[in-house]
Amino acid sequence: MLGLLHLDQYRQSLIDSEQEAMRTQATTVALALGSAAVRDGNNGEQELMHDRPASSSASCWAIPRCARASSARMGT
Numbered sequence: 001m002l003g004l005l006h007l008d009q010y011r012q013s014l015i016d017s018e019q020e021a022m023r024t025q026a027t028t029v030a031l032a033l034g035s036a037a038v039r040d041g042n043n044g045e046q047e048l049m050h051d052r053p054a055s056s057s058a059s060c061w062a063i064p065r066c067a068r069a070s071s072a073r074m075g076t
Helices: 002-036 058-062 065-074
Strands: 038-040 046-048
Touching: 002 038
Parallel strands: none
Antiparallel strands: 038 046
């Protein structure tokens, strides 16, 4: 009986860990999407991009500006 209780606690800890990982991934995706939807305006303020520019590549939109800058600093 004690073994079943231990397995139930272990199972619950795995579920909790998976939920936390999913929250972290959701936050990362939300930040990436939000960052990709904003650009620096002419006056130095950030503004929302309503339409996707025709000249930009899809890969540029998939990686937020801050991640591209970090990657460039690290040489990757």
